Structure formats: C-alpha cells, structure tokens
Amino acid sequence: MIFNFGEVTLDCKILETSNYQSKHSRKTVQKLKIQTKVRGGNSRKEFNSILSNANKTSIISNKEANNIVKYWKIGNxxxxxxxxxxxxxxxxxxxEIEPLQATSLKIGDMILKPYSYEEYFQNDNLHINAKVHVNEEDQKKIKNDIEMGEELEVIRYGIDDQPRxxxxxxxxxSKNENQIKHEIRLEEINSKKNKNLSPGSVLGKAIHKMTENQAMTEILMESLVDKGIFNQDEIDNLYTRMSERIWQKKYELFQVKDIDDD
Known part of the structure; x- marks a missing residue:
C-alpha cells in the first residue's frame, strides 16, 4: 500500500489492522501498524524528521484500484x-483521520451553512465551534435559543445524520451593512452529572452570585410594595422589563466589529 509522507512516498506493508467506531461520525475507522524500509544517510534523516513532527502533519494513502484517498495520523x-x-x-x-466538515447544521428548526467549522470532545461531550452568515430572522432565533438555554436537536450533515x-x-x-455573521457554540449535555454545580466550580460560583443578587432585588421590591410606592402588578412588570433589558445588554456585549478579525 502506498503512503505519502509529505514529499516522501513509500510502499508500506500492513502488519496489523483494527477497527473502532468513531465518536464523531459513529462510522467505522481504522488503526494500522505498517512496516516500511528507508535507505540510510539523508533519506533516513529526512524520514526521522517527518516522524518526529508527526503532531504537525498527516500522511495520505491512495488505493489506486478504487481511488480511495484516506488521511492518517502518525502514532508510535x-x-x-x-x-x-x-x-x-x-x-x-x-x-485514520476523518474529514470533520459539516456541510450544514440543523439547530432546532434552523438550517445553517457554516463557512468555518470545528468539533471536539471534552469529557465525552461533543463541542462545536462554527461561523455562519445569517439573516435577521435567524439571528433572532439564535439569540432566543441562547437566552432560553434549552436543549436543541442538532444534526451535523456531512458528518453524522443522527441528532444530538x-x-x-x-x-x-458582527453586523456590517446588510451582512450578519454569528459564531455558533454548541455543547452536548449527556447527563446531569456533567453539570458541575458544586460551590467551588465556576458555574457554581456564578449561580451563588446570581442567587445573592436576586434575593437582594426581591427584598428591595418588597420594600417598595410595603411602602406603597408600587403595587404588585407594577413590580411584576418591572421584573419582566429588567430581565429583558439585562439579557439584551449581555447579548450586545458580544457584538464585535468582525468575528473573523484576529
């Protein structure tokens, strides 16, 4: 089997083959142990350099009979x-390295086509970072879905057609003239045990602070009602307006000149 190690092309013998299911696509991918021979001198030095920089490159195989091209990551x-x-x-x-490029993303009832896409697993949960062009209607949906924080059905067409x-x-x-670009950050939630709400966690500290602020606000509002300054209907209306205003300000803080600027 022919493998291209950068500019070095070698005929390799397959010694061992093992298959496993990809966490990304759920398809079967391969691990191989291959054997090859390289002449000494400069050829050997060049090949050793390629192997020692394995984390920066990949190799390519091509089965000429059926023209199947695959990419591989070098291990031990x-x-x-x-x-x-x-x-x-x-x-x-x-x-084997999978081509992890989604042709489109279905998020709830939205279909978005990312022009930049990456995904990875952290603590067995899938994370997606993408960039998309959207219209004003889709931007409103994205904004609302972020605010609600509810779990959505996501399909990554081109990688895995099964929903997560x-x-x-x-x-x-960012918004420039009539063009709106939005980053998409999606996180898979498999179980409650993945949500670290302990007092010492970042999320736990944030919830503790939010609870303190909410309690203080409620005490102030109750005092206004007790003193006859506002009635309960007016207080309820203030709560609604405060919640909407806080979220709007938070969302606006994430507007930048151009999300593609470094």
Whole structure:
C-alpha cells in the first residue's frame, strides 16, 4: 500500500489492522501498524524528521484500484537496522483521520451553512465551534435559543445524520451593512452529572452570585410594595422589563466589529 509522507512516498506493508467506531461520525475507522524500509544517510534523516513532527502533519494513502484517498495520523513508531544493510526498517502505528466538515447544521428548526467549522470532545461531550452568515430572522432565533438555554436537536450533515441533544451558548457576532455573521457554540449535555454545580466550580460560583443578587432585588421590591410606592402588578412588570433589558445588554456585549478579525 502506498503512503505519502509529505514529499516522501513509500510502499508500506500492513502488519496489523483494527477497527473502532468513531465518536464523531459513529462510522467505522481504522488503526494500522505498517512496516516500511528507508535507505540510510539523508533519506533516513529526512524520514526521522517527518516522524518526529508527526503532531504537525498527516500522511495520505491512495488505493489506486478504487481511488480511495484516506488521511492518517502518525502514532508510535520504532526503527531497526543491521550493520551490513543500507536499509532501515520502520514499524509505525497510524490512525485514520476523518474529514470533520459539516456541510450544514440543523439547530432546532434552523438550517445553517457554516463557512468555518470545528468539533471536539471534552469529557465525552461533543463541542462545536462554527461561523455562519445569517439573516435577521435567524439571528433572532439564535439569540432566543441562547437566552432560553434549552436543549436543541442538532444534526451535523456531512458528518453524522443522527441528532444530538445540545445547548447553544453565548457567542460573538458582527453586523456590517446588510451582512450578519454569528459564531455558533454548541455543547452536548449527556447527563446531569456533567453539570458541575458544586460551590467551588465556576458555574457554581456564578449561580451563588446570581442567587445573592436576586434575593437582594426581591427584598428591595418588597420594600417598595410595603411602602406603597408600587403595587404588585407594577413590580411584576418591572421584573419582566429588567430581565429583558439585562439579557439584551449581555447579548450586545458580544457584538464585535468582525468575528473573523484576529
């Protein structure tokens, strides 16, 4: 089997093959142990340099019979040679790399086409960071979904057509003339145990502070009612307006000149 290691093309023998299910696409992907031989001198030095920088590059395989091109990540490797041979023998572990580029995202009842996309897993939960062009109607939906904080059905077409339950998080957006660009930050919530609400956690501290502020506001409002300054209907109306105003200000804080600026 032919593999391209950058500018170095080598014929490799497959020693071991194992399959596993991808966390991203749920499809079957491969891990291989391959063997190849490289001549000594500069060729060996060049190849060693490629392997030592494995985290910065990937290799490509091409099965010419059916024109299947795959990308692979280099893992562990070992080398050996004998004094009477000009060839160095390499054994290399490689893992198939999936093309993780969503052609479109279905978030609730919205269909968005990302022009920038990445996804990763953290604590077994899927996270998505994307950038999209939206109209004013979609922006309102995004803003409302972030505010509500409810779990949404998300489908990543081009990667996995099966829906996942995810939450839309607050993210940066920009508006220039008639163009609106919005970052999309989605987080999968698998179970309540993933939500760290302990007093020492970041989220726990935020909830504690929010609870203190809410209690203080309620005490102030009750005092206004007791003194006859406002009646209860007026207080309820103030609560509604405060909630809407606070969220609007919070969302506006995330507006930037251009989300694509570094």
């Amino acid at each position: 490797y070992s080398s050996s040679h004998t004094q009477d041979s000009p060839l160095c023998n390499y054994k290399i572990d490689i893992e 339950s995810m939450v839309l998080r607050l993210s940066y957006w």
